[in-house]
Amino acid sequence: MLNKKTLLSLFLGLMWHNATAAVWGFYAHQRINRLAVFSLPPEMLPFFKKNIDFLTENAVNPDKRRYAVPDEAPRHFIDIDAYGDSAKTALPLYWKPATEKYGTDSLALHGIVPWYIQTMKFRLTEAFKEKDARRILKLSADLGHYLADANVPLHTTRNYNGQFSGQYGIHAFWESRLPELFANDYDFFVGQAQYVNSTAQAAWQAVWNAHAALDSVLLFEKDLSLKMSEDKKFAYEDRNGVMIRTYSAEFARQYHLALANQVERQMRQSVKMVGSFWLTCWIDAGQPDLDSLMAFDFDKQDKKDDEAEKRTWLQRLFRVRAEE
Ligand SMILES: [Zn+2]
Secondary structure (H helix, E strand, O other), X not given: OOOHHHHHHHHHHHHHHHHHOOOOOHHHHHHHHHHHHOOOOOOOHHHHHHOHHHHHHHHHHHHHHOOOOOOOHHHHXXXXXXXXXXXXXXXXXXXXXXXXXXXXXXXXHHOOHHHHHHHHHHHHHHHHHOOOHHHHHHHHHHHHHHHHHHOOHHHOOOOOXXXXXXXXXXXXXXXXXXXXXXXXXXXOOXXXXXXXXXXXXXXXXXXXXXXXXXXXXXXXXXXHHHHOOHHHHEEEEEEOOEEEEEEOHHHHHHHHHHOOOHHHHHHHHHHHHHHHHHHHHHHHOOOOOOHHHOOOOOOHHHHHHHHHHHHHHHHHHHHHHHHO
């Protein structure tokens, strides 16, 4: 039964989640996976299109797992600035040499997204080889998520929510609110998916590009904040009957303008990468015939598992909140 206390903890839990979730917003993740489907070649398109709703809905699974799986959190980011000025030359392309150089604990602390993408690429290729429709779909959805995360500038820094620069809240502002407000005007035609020669290099390149964009993410917000008074910068909005303090529409508009298509660029890049990685796994698996998987449907047990996972996520959320 939902009593007042439970409702309060639900409310606080969701607020807490909104405030700290280090993720592209759910909206952007879902949109990215969905759009990536349309970049696939005719041999892959029917199977992926048939399951497009699954790939869309499950684009956010890895974020939900963060509360239930202790190892999950580091897979979504990498704090490039934790490695100093020589990060680019110091950080190994592959996981094994990285563990030998830094140790797994230290790596986990600063995030592992570019390496974890490689693990997921390997697993998805294996699933294609085995023609295991269930795994292909689950891993495709997950891989899409991590690739999109690797393209978010604030996923490449310790200052991921502006907490060290007096810009607390900038994370969700950039990756949730801006896409929600403006993505309908973005051009998402990214052309056909392309084979990726080195997925390791491509994963890292995404991280370096995102990290190079970080300066303007922080600087433009700061500049604009100096020009706009607090009462113009923030507004209160009704979200499901609750008034929430958020960046005002005008502040969002001006910030978005200053960023000059940056969010659009990063989202487009994500879409292109997701389609290209799916394609690459399929090709590396020997281009298995996916038409034979068209009859696949998630059975009742899968659906039950999904429900159970969602429940654990919520329970975990309450528990975390209660322990604080
Ligand atoms: Zn994430």
